[in-house]
Amino acid sequence: MKPLSLCLINMGARGLELVKSFPDVIPTDSMSQLVYKTIPMGSNPGDFASTTFNDLNLTSYIFRIPTADQRDNLASLVAVFNTTDYDATSIKQVFSWVVTELEKKDLLATSTLEGILPKLYKGFSKGQFKIEITSTSTIKFDFPKQGNDKNGNAIDKLSDDLWD
Amino acid sequence: MSFLLNLFRSRTKHADITICGLDDAGKTTILKFLETGEFVETTPTMGVNRETLHLPNLQINVFDLAGQEDFRNMWHNINEKSDGIVFVIDRSNIMRFDEAKDVFEQTIHAQLDQDLIILILLNKSDESDVIEKSLFIEEFKLLDLPFKWAVFETSAKTGEGIFNAFKWFVDEFV
Numbered sequence: 387m388k389p390l391s392l393c394l395i396n397m398g399a400r401g402l403e404l405v406k407s408f409p410d411v412i413p414t415d416s417m418s419q420l421v422y423k424t425i426p427m428g429s430n431p432g433d434f435a436s437t438t439f440n441d442l443n444l445t446s447y448i449f450r451i452p453t454a455d456q457r458d459n460l461a462s463l464v465a466v467f468n469t470t471d472y473d474a475t476s477i478k479q480v481f482s483w484v485v486t487e488l489e490k491k492d493l494l495a496t497s498t499l500e501g502i503l504p505k506l507y508k509g510f511s512k513g514q515f516k517i518e519i520t521s522t523s524t525i526k527f528d529f530p531k532q533g534n535d536k537n538g539n540a541i542d543k544l545s546d547d548l549w550d
Numbered sequence: 551m552s553f554l555l556n557l558f559r560s561r562t563k564h565a566d567i568t569i570c571g572l573d574d575a576g577k578t579t580i581l582k583f584l585e586t587g588e589f590v591e592t593t594p595t596m597g598v599n600r601e602t603l604h605l606p607n608l609q610i611n612v613f614d615l616a617g618q619e620d621f622r623n624m625w626h627n628i629n630e631k632s633d634g635i636v637f638v639i640d641r642s643n644i645m646r647f648d649e650a651k652d653v654f655e656q657t658i659h660a661q662l663d664q665d666l667i668i669l670i671l672l673n674k675s676d677e678s679d680v681i682e683k684s685l686f687i688e689e690f691k692l693l694d695l696p697f698k699w700a701v702f703e704t705s706a707k708t709g710e711g712i713f714n715a716f717k718w719f720v721d722e723f724v
Binding site: 397398399400401402425426427428429430431450456457458459460 | 573574591592593594596597598599600616618619620621
């Protein structure tokens with residue numbers, strides 16, 4: 387289940403904007419439209435969205451992200467695929483779990499997510515990931531096997547708190 | 551039974567209002583204060599929030615519009631169907647005062663309905679270094695407006711002025 391790209395989107399001064407995509411393979415003109423597909427009108431933190439756009443398929447998780455000295459911002463983690471053959475439920479589980487874990491460790495920040503995006507991308511290919519966020523903090527995730535417990539709760543399968 | 555329902559419905563008026571203003575002015579926080587009676591932390595609005603407030607004899611559909619530049623081009627379509635507009639200004643953000651003035655003028659000049667009611671909220675009154683109400687009225691040329699309007703000083707954090715402001719607004723509809 388290898389995505390074409392993973393993206394981090396947030397609300398900027400003018401509107402929604404791309405913070406980072408990895409790998410950076412989506413053309414700029416497509417990206418400017420894509421960002422508005424990932425957080426639909428009226429959506430709120432905690433919502434998921436799946437849609438198609440041109441020949442791309444998107445699944446996103448919308449969440450609240452703390453911002454220094456300002457109110458919390460709205461952001462989304464997005465997996466972009468060029469096929470419909472992927473398990474959207476697993477994507478949702480991974481994204482919501484990553485955000486929840488970072489929040490628990492008080493590490494949820496745009497810079498942190500930017501930093502882990504490449505490792506998260508590699509994790510999608512391998513079916514598991516282990517990301518060292520700081521020298522003392524690591525998160526691990528094993529993807530549920532496709533076709534097996536598709537609707538199960540990934541959090542039940544997780545290693546517990548993973549502070550080194 | 552249906553007669554009673556119809557009678558009840560006929561006594562309940564409906565109004566559509568929009569809440570506009572620059573991003574981070576406090577529009578959604580004000581709406582949340584109206585709903586819950588307390589300060590609620592919010593995130594930027596994605597396009598539009600729609601909420602319904604049920605008051606005695608009045609049901610208000612509130613369209614809370616995102617203030618970022620990319621969303622402002624959709625304001626007009628929603629505003630032109632509104633019975634009233636609430637325009638929220640962060641009175642502590644002097645740096646964006648001119649931008650707020652431009653957006654206010656564009657919003658008001660796009661209105662065709664002369665019966666439109668406009669409530670202007672000078673929000674974040676709990677902050678220091680805020681623009682004075684009298685100076686604001688002069689700078690925004692409110693005395694030249696061809697609509698019924700009022701300005702209230704509010705704080706969505708403390709609740710200051712919010713209920714008085716909306717009492718005036720609601721009284722205009724009932």
